[in-house]
Amino acid sequence: MTSLLDALGDRLSGVRGRLTAGAEMRKLTWFQVGGPVDLLFQPADEADLALFLQNLPDDIPVLPIGVGSNLLVRDGGIEGGVIRLSAKGFGRAEQISDTRILAGAAIPDKRLAAAAHDAGIGGFHFYHGIPGAIGGALRMNAGANGVETVERVVEVHAIDRKGKRHVLSNAEMGYSYRHSQAPADLIFTSAIFEGYSAPQDEIRAKMDEVQTHRETVQPIREKTGGSTFKNPPGRSAWKEVDQAGCRGLTVGGAQMSEMHCNFMINTGQASGFDLESLGETVRRRVLENSGTLLDWEIKRLGRFEADRVVEPAGERG
Template sequence: MSVATALPPVRGKLRENAPLAPLVWFKSGGPAQWLFEPADADDLADFLRNLDPSVPVMGLGLGSNMIVRDGGVPGVVVRLGKAFAKVERIDDLTLRCGGGASGILVSSTARDAGIAGLEFLRSIPGTVGGFVRMNGGAYGRETCEILVECDVVLRNGERVRLPVADLHYSYRHSELPEGAIVVSAVFRGHAGEPAAIQAEMDRIAASREASQPLRSKTGGSTFKNPLPLKAWQVIDAAGCRGLTIGDAQVSEKHCNFLLNLGNASSRDIEALGEEVRRRVRADSGVELEWEIQRIGVEEQ
């Protein structure tokens, strides 16, 4: 049975051979075999429950920390739309956030509610689902510090609620089950004054603007920091600042960012990242680990 005949009916949007390049920050890469935007969590659960277990499934947020390879992504890519982008206050210090809600929306809602401690989400170009899966962090804070629990739909369609302890967080890593989609998360902060929270968000925004190539086609931080060092330091020391392959370039402003200067292929971008890893290994012996997800297949 082909994937086409195996797909269950849906209430949301289901498209075949859907372009992903417009949906990811690098603006490169091939299509999704199928792109599914569920109407709600029940629609997603029903679809996964009835989908052939052999069909791969992955979630897509804002497409920031991601290289989609030029051959595209087999199986089903799930993109959570507006139905999953709501943020609501549960109590004085707690928010329930949809898996498709952006860091900017979450941090702004927290500010308006006088909830401090979530300001760092303002600086991460992604959605709640990605933060939970990758233990997203910035400016000394990580998702695991504010997460109480999350609701996920497993690959078999089962809906479960996972407390933060069950995710066994480490640096930029969780043990969220393969194929699971985060549909919501509960974040808890501490009491703060909205004006002070806004001031901290402004400080973070100004720091990002000064140090990162925010107006470029990029994927955000490319490699995990090889603690206690910073990735950009070992990349710079290895002479990689400004290095290019085709239209892919190591940013001169922040050399842990790769850029698509125009028409770079995903092959060029990934090859540049591997060349950076090779040069850093030769220069300092540091083995850089990819932070950016690389998904899909090479173009044949």
């Protein structure tokens, strides 16, 4: 069978980044599940990303991913292209004023927190406990410990599906709880963040508090995707899961953590089908128990295998 890369012929001959046909998504996600993607592209820099998108036919879907910390890729793989920003081209953090940092979208949240600490800029300690990259934080308004991304962002830089560069203000991102209204076709490449001057020892103390909390209540050494479901308004998702009797619940090789029951883990041999089936089982049980239909926080992507389709719980899916 001709690969997508072969089918594209010379259209991508000018790009400088790495192109891989049939890359295994299970190697790129923290859950360690998922079938192959037709084409994986790791651009060298922003200009290289723009060139790739300009030359890719419009009918080929494109999906940007970060470090894969909150992605559940289905066993049938992903159609089209996946773009994974390289650490070399998009993983820098640079102090540009007394209280501002320019950060690439591929930099891990934890590294941005460290860079802010080194610069004596407060307000970024919450990123120390978020297991993802800045691109994902910008897209979903990631937050923890009472602080959200919206409180730190000044402007966001992105490339659209046509390869055009955009600069969005904080207001134009349209942030709300775990959500932004930025157009879905935008691939974030960097952003300017602002904090406030603070003593390094004070910043370090807050970062240590975040780390201690994570190690105490979260299964951070497991193959997991972080929080599985968003908190319903005024309530905690984990309490809904627990009250529905789903702490420790298993489907195949997937389990709701005994330690933190809003964390879903791959105990060793789970498939994407196992994990998504478990999540939807939990959603059904919570709906039956309290009338609340939990919303997924983990992003589920790709194709189901034949005869292994997971039906969503509730009318909203």
